[in-house]
Amino acid sequence: MTKALFIIDVQNDFTEGGALGVDGGAAVAADISRYLEAHADDYALVIASRDWHDPESDNGGHFAASDTDPDYVVTWPAHCVAGTAGADYHPALDLSRVTMHVKKGQGEPAYSIYDGEVEGGASDGAGISAVLDEYGVTEIDVAGIATDYCVRASVLDAIEHGRHVRVFTDLIAGVGRESSDAALIEMGHLGAELSSSDAG
Structure with a gap:
């Protein structure tokens, strides 16, 4: 068994005070860092994703037009714009244990880590599915933001691609209680296993 950890979109705009901040986002960032301190060596890959939207477009209709209110289903306020502080990882997330970064939503709507491209290194520009195949990853643990959007989409794609997936329910935060x-x-x-990160 070869395992990877997905850290989904732990960014300033998705944590408290951000353009689309969720309650508990900052705590998730800190808790993931504590988990990594103890468990990073359990993984062949620790992969962090980020929304990275184009500043000069509506990103395929993902951003609501300036004269229209977002519906918070298909259209959203501008968020995680490339090169802005909102697109940065939350400062409480320890990046020293992250082995690979994925940028998604560059000019288009993108919820799943599978919609992005690897940033830097030998795998630059590759899709995550090809990288997981290259490393022989069969199991994926998932943490991050938001439970009801990008975490959900990433988990469903990982299952569809034949991986065994475990969601750490204490290392995620969602937009809404009912939707989460x-x-x-x-x-x-x-088929995802719902587990606490301290379950072993």
Whole structure:
């Protein structure tokens, strides 16, 4: 068994005070760092994703037009714009144990880590699925933001690509309580293991 850890979108704009901040986002960043301190060596790859939207476009309709209110389903306020502080990882996330970075949503809507491209290193520009195949990854643990959007999408794609997936329910934060609960039920129904990070 070769394992990878996905850290989904732990960015300033998705934590408290950000353009789309969720309650508990900063705590998730700090808790993931504590988990990595003890468990980073359990993984062949520790992969962190970021939304990285173009500043000069609506990113394929992902950003609401300036004269239109976002519907928070398909259209959103501008967030995680490339090169801005909002797109940066949250400062409480320890990046020293991250082995690979993925940028997604460059000019288009993108929720899943599978929609992005690896940034830097020998795998620069590659999709995550090809990288996981290269490393022989069969199991993926998932943490990050937001439970009901990008975590959900990443988990469902990982399952679809044949990986065994475990979601650390104490290392995620969602936009809404009901939608997050529904996402967890859906992920579990489709085969994800829902577990605490201290379950071993």
